[in-house]
Amino acid sequence: MTIKIIRWAKRSLLRIGIHRALPARKLAKLSYTAYLSKWIRQNRPAFSTFPFNGFDSSLRYKLYDHLMATENLDDAIDYFEFGVAAGQSFKWWESKITHVDAVFHGFDTFTGLPENWGHFKKGDMSSNNEKPSINGTRHHWHQGLFQATLPLFLKDYSGDKRKIIHLDADLFSSTLFVLTSLSPYLKSGDIIMFDEFNVPLDEFKAFKVWVDSYYVEYEVLGEVNNYYQTAIKIK
Numbered sequence: 001m002t003i004k005i006i007r008w009a010k011r012s013l014l015r016i017g018i019h020r021a022l023p024a025r026k027l028a029k030l031s032y033t034a035y036l037s038k039w040i041r042q043n044r045p046a047f048s049t050f051p052f053n054g055f056d057s058s059l060r061y062k063l064y065d066h067l068m069a070t071e072n073l074d075d076a077i078d079y080f081e082f083g084v085a086a087g088q089s090f091k092w093w094e095s096k097i098t099h100v101d102a103v104f105h106g107f108d109t110f111t112g113l114p115e116n117w118g119h120f121k122k123g124d125m126s127s128n129n130e131k132p133s134i135n136g137t138r139h140h141w142h143q144g145l146f147q148a149t150l151p152l153f154l155k156d157y158s159g160d161k162r163k164i165i166h167l168d169a170d171l172f173s174s175t176l177f178v179l180t181s182l183s184p185y186l187k188s189g190d191i192i193m194f195d196e197f198n199v200p201l202d203e204f205k206a207f208k209v210w211v212d213s214y215y216v217e218y219e220v221l222g223e224v225n226n227y228y229q230t231a232i233k234i235k
């Protein structure tokens with residue numbers, strides 16, 4: 001009987017066009033904010049500023065420093081950054097990890113966001129087709145949509161080395177694409193950093209969908225700015 005009622009209710013809601021009566025995106029945002037709030041209560045790392053009044057952009061470097069000091073990262077790691085723009089964070093990591101066999105991969109269109117994001121428009125955050133200027137030969141640029149460049153890169157990638165994956169692409173689509181693409185290559189000890197983790201329908205939703213779909217086991221290494229910047233380690 002119950003299943004019949006559920007089916008009837010679903011059929012009726014679809015038939016009347018429930019989207020005309022309910023603000024689907026607003027409800028989804030509220031719902032993912034509730035998931036995020038629950039997740040935060042379940043994941044309180046020792047390195048944390050939560051709850052934090054305001055936003056301090058310098059705090060993300062304190063989180064990076066903490067990871068450098070506690071995770072032995074000055075090693076022959078593979079560093080990936082998805083969303084490089086003018087290279088602020090990329091340059092930080094390239095300068096702090098001095099090991100000669102460390103390799104740094106920067107992925108970006110370098111012509112800005114591929115779709116609108118909040119009050120940002122498609123094409124915003126462009127670095128005018130310019131890649132950041134960095135000395136040395138340890139870094140590689142992969143210009144274009146992740147959806148085009150990452151599959152090509154992965155064809156010849158073994159994934160044997162320890163990885164730092166920095167996700168700073170803002171968008172749900174971009175973040176989910178990268179996480180699912182890199183899933184088969186992840187190993188225990190790999191670190192994933194998010195730059196806008198607490199945006200409910202973008203990085204957080206991508207993270208939740210990915211973790212739930214791939215049964216990912218992880219620990220949270222730290223967070224700043226009310227979980228805006230959050231780092232996890234694969235178990």
Ligand SMILES: C[S@@+](CC[C@H](N)C(=O)[O-])C[C@H]1O[C@@H](n2cnc3c(N)ncnc32)[C@H](O)[C@@H]1O
Binds near residue numbers: 107
């Ligand atoms: C917030 S900016 C990166 C900021 C940079 N990490 C820093 O610290 O200065 C986001 C970047 O993500 C890039 N991006 C987002 N989605 C992308 C996609 N699917 N493919 C390629 N680039 C993408 C945009 O072009 C933009 O440059």
